[in-house]
Amino acid sequence: MIFKKLKKQNLLIFLIFILFTSSCAIKDRLKEKPITTYVEKPAELLVQDANRYMKQKNYTEAAGLFEEVDKQHPYSKLAKKSKVMAAYSYFLNKDYDNSVFAINNFINLHPADKLMPYALYLKGLCYFEQIDNVSLDQDPSLNVKKVYQELVKKFPNSAYTKDANKKILIANDQLAAKEMSIGRYYQQKKKHLAAIERFKVVINDYNTTAQTPEALYRLTESYLSLGIISEAKKTTAVLSYNYKESSWYKLSYNLFKKYGYKKNEDKG
Secondary structure: OHHHHHHHHHHHHHHHHHHHHHHHHHHHHHHHOOOOOOOOOOHHHHHHHHHHHHHOOOHHHHHHHHHHHHHHOOOOOOHHHHHHHHHHHHHHOOOHHHHHHHHHHHHHHOOOOOOHHHHHHHHHHHHHOOOOOOOOOOHHHHHHHHHHHHHHHHOOOOOOHHHHHHHHHHHHHHHHHHHHHHHHHHHHOOOHHHHHHHHHHHHHHOOOOOOHHHHHHHHHHHHHHHOOHHHHHHHHHHHHHHOOOOHHHHHHHHHHHHHHHHOOHHHO
16 A cells, blocks of 8 residues: 555656656747847838848848838838839749739839839739749639730830730730630530630630631631631631731631532532
C-alpha cells in the first residue's frame, strides 16, 4: 500500500516537473519573439525605404512601405503616387490579386488623377500576365479587353494606348481560339448546330483575328454535314474573297467541290 502511494507521489512530481519546464520554455520563446511597434516616419523617409527595397527586389516589403505612406500621411503629396507604386510592387512580385486591389482602391478615390492612364494600364497588365492555354478559363482575356478598351476610350492619346490596342488584339485572338476549340469539339461529337454557333461568334465578334479563315472553313464543313448547301456556298465565297491565298480556302473549296454538289441544294 505504501509502495503504491509512493508511485502516485512520484507520478505527481513528474507531471508537475513537465508542466513547469513547458511553461518556462513557452516564456523563453515569448521573450525571444520581437515586439512589433508602430513607428511613424515622414512620408519622404518611407518612400526612400520603399525604393531601397525595390532596388533589392524585395517587393513585398516595398509594397508594405508604399502603403504605409498613405496610412500615415493620407493627405501628403506622396500618398497618391505611393498607392500606385504599391500596386506596381505587387505586380513585380506576381501578386496580381493584391495589385488589382490596390489599383481599384486608387481608381475609386482618384478617378480624375493624372496617373489614371498608367493605373488602368497596370491593371490590364495584371490580367494579361494571367492569360494561359485556351483550354483553361478565359476570364483574364476578357478582363484585359475590358480594361484596355476603357483605357483607349478615356485616354486615346496616352503613352499606353498603342500597347493597349496590341494587347486587345492578343486577347481577342485568345478568346477566338477558345471558341474554335469548343466548336471543333462539337464537330467531333457530330453536334453541328452547336459547332456552327461557336464558329459564328468568331466571325461576328473576332473577325480581325487569325482564327477567322479556319472558322469560315469549319462553317463550310458543318453546313455541308447538315446538307445546307447555300450557306456552305456563302462561307466558301467569303473565304475566296478575303483569304484566297489561305490554305483554309483551298480546303474549303475542295471540300465543297467534293461533297457540295452531290446534295440537294433545295435543303438550304
